Structure formats: structure tokens, C-alpha cells
Amino acid sequence: MKNAYPDQILCSIAEECQEFEHIISAMGYGYSLLNVSPDNFTRKCSDCVNWLGSSCNIFQSEIGE
Ligand code: SF4
Numbered sequence: 001m002k003n004a005y006p007d008q009i010l011c012s013i014a015e016e017c018q019e020f021e022h023i024i025s026a027m028g029y030g031y032s033l034l035n036v037s038p039d040n041f042t043r044k045c046s047d048c049v050n051w052l053g054s055s056c057n058i059f060q061s062e063i064g065e
Pocket of ligand 1: 013014017018020021044045048049050051056057058059
């Protein structure tokens with residue numbers, strides 16, 4: 001399924017979002033297993049547990065303005 005939103009939007013909203021949680025982190029493995037730090041992730045909404053196919057309320061209110 002294609003993303004309906006440009007990466008630039010997904011990244012800029014996630015950067016400022018307090019609720020961001022990466023899907024890999026949320027699976028409970030933590031970051032160390034992958035030998036990467038959270039800083040190395042591209043932080044964007046489509047990698048967030050709250051994304052849910054763009055139905056995240058925070059995301060929707062951010063782009064709805
Ligand atoms: S998907 Fe929602 S909760 Fe996750 S970073 Fe984007 S706006 Fe924040």
C-alpha cells in the first residue's frame with residue numbers, strides 16, 4: 001500500500017511529536033538487539049506504533065490545520 005503522505009511530512013510531524021514510539025522498540029526487543037540507537041532511526045509517523053494507517057489523531061490534527 002502506498003503512503004498517501006510525503007516522507008517529509010511524516011518526518012517533520014514525528015520529530016515534534018511527544019507520543020512517537022518506534023514499532024521495533026514497541027515489539028519489546030529494544031534497540032540494542034539491532035545494534036542501533038534510537039537516534040539512528042529515521043523518525044517518522046509511518047514507523048510509529050500509533051500510526052495505524054494514518055488514523056493517528058495527533059497526525060490528523062497536525063495535517064488538518
Ligand atoms: S503517528 Fe501519531 S503518535 Fe506517532 S509520531 Fe506520528 S503524530 Fe506522533
